Amino acid sequence: MPELPEVEIIVRGLRGPLVGRTFTGVTVRWPNSVKTPVPELQATLPGQTIEQITRRAKYLWFHLSGGDSLFLHLKMSGDLLVLPVTEPDDPHVRTIFDLDNDHQLRFKDTRKFGRVYLVRNPNAVIGRLGPEPLADDFLxxxxxxxxxxxxxxxxxxxxxxxxxxxxxxxxxxxxxxxxxxxxxxxxxxxxxxxxxxxxxxxxxxxxxxxxxxxxxxxxxxxxxxxxxxxxxxxxxxxxxxxxxxxxxxxxxxxxxxxxxxxxxx
Ligand SMILES: [Zn+2]
The missing domain is CATH 1.10.8.50 (Helicase, Ruva Protein; domain 3)
Incomplete structure (x- = not known):
């Protein structure tokens, strides 16, 4: 399971290809992994631009232009791939996020413990977490x-x-x-x-x-x-x-x- 350093490296690697991109659609193949009602996710996410990607604990946090937050937790086996839409599909991809540049963010997850949340208030997901051990103000x-x-x-x-x-x-x-x-x-x-x-x-x-x-x-x-x-x-x-x-x-x-x-x- 990725821990803080691994998630931090993944976040840094995703900023280049994803910050500034706009979601155009989302396909959910394993609804149990999505903790927001799927119709709500599909109605709310498209049209929102990724303004920044940060990390809180082991969550990836996508800050969206509409004021919402998309959180992804990779758990045991989650993997995030940014690929052209023409790239062959993979049976272990559970959620596909369409982007405005003919690419997709694919959430691949063999063991299916990974989680997706789209929320208005970030504290609904991260509100009860302990402090960040690497924060400058954590003494x-x-x-x-x-x-x-x-x-x-x-x-x-x-x-x-x-x-x-x-x-x-x-x-x-x-x-x-x-x-x-x-x-x-x-x-x-x-x-x-x-x-x-x-x-x-x-x-x-x-x-x-x-x-x-x-x-x-x-x-x-x-x-x-x-x-x-x-x-x-x-x-x-x-x-x-x-x-x-x-x-x-x-x-x-x-x-x-x-x-x-x-x-x-
Ligand atoms: Zn020893």
Missing amino acids: PADFAALFARRRGRLKPLLLNQKFIAGIGNIYADESCFAAGLDPRRTADTLSADDLGRLYHAIRQALTAGIVHKGASLDSVYRGGEFQNHFRVYGRTGQPCLRCGAEIQRVVLGGRSTHFCSTCQR
């Missing part, structure tokens, strides 16, 4: 304040999008390693010093992910090379790059978690 004190009165385990908290936005399994594991924190720790045991290290570790891991154009772990997300820089994620049984001990794997909150039990306390 160490803001991060520490999130942990007040929390008792859950560290790793599931970092994955909770209402707690903090955009972090998934890869960047949570890499951040805990860089901060020297056992992902099984409970929030109420973390000291101010622990939280300070974790704040910087998260921002450094996400920034490194963006610099390396994201992690490419399957055929869906292409072109990134952050997978060559993982220090714990997916390295079960291999030696820790810091101390040489074997990297451990446990399941925490239903998710594979990789860590060094010597370096992470």
Whole structure:
């Protein structure tokens, strides 16, 4: 699943071909993925121009000239393709957005967990998300304040999008390693010093992910090379790059978690 860095790279790549284009139609082949009534989507979207594309957490946010917001969430296997209308179709394309230049934005999604929303008020989709970890005004004190009165385990908290936005399994594991924190720790045991290290570790891991154009772990997300820089994620049984001990794997909150039990306390 793409996390914050991967979605950020996708957004940056779509601005060139899409900002300034106007939607002329939309075809929905898998209605379950569209969280706006399809007749409403088809009546409201055409004629609106894409003024900007940004990211909030793992959502792509299309700011439209009519004042509406189109949100796309890629979930497990979503992929966005901008192609000429003459390009051959693909059976895994679930939604087709027609553009005013004989191209289409095709939302391909093998596993069908991806989502499409067209809303007037963006908060209907993104209103309950936690803070953006890379925002300029997100300070160490803001991060520490999130942990007040929390008792859950560290790793599931970092994955909770209402707690903090955009972090998934890869960047949570890499951040805990860089901060020297056992992902099984409970929030109420973390000291101010622990939280300070974790704040910087998260921002450094996400920034490194963006610099390396994201992690490419399957055929869906292409072109990134952050997978060559993982220090714990997916390295079960291999030696820790810091101390040489074997990297451990446990399941925490239903998710594979990789860590060094010597370096992470
Ligand atoms: Zn180690």
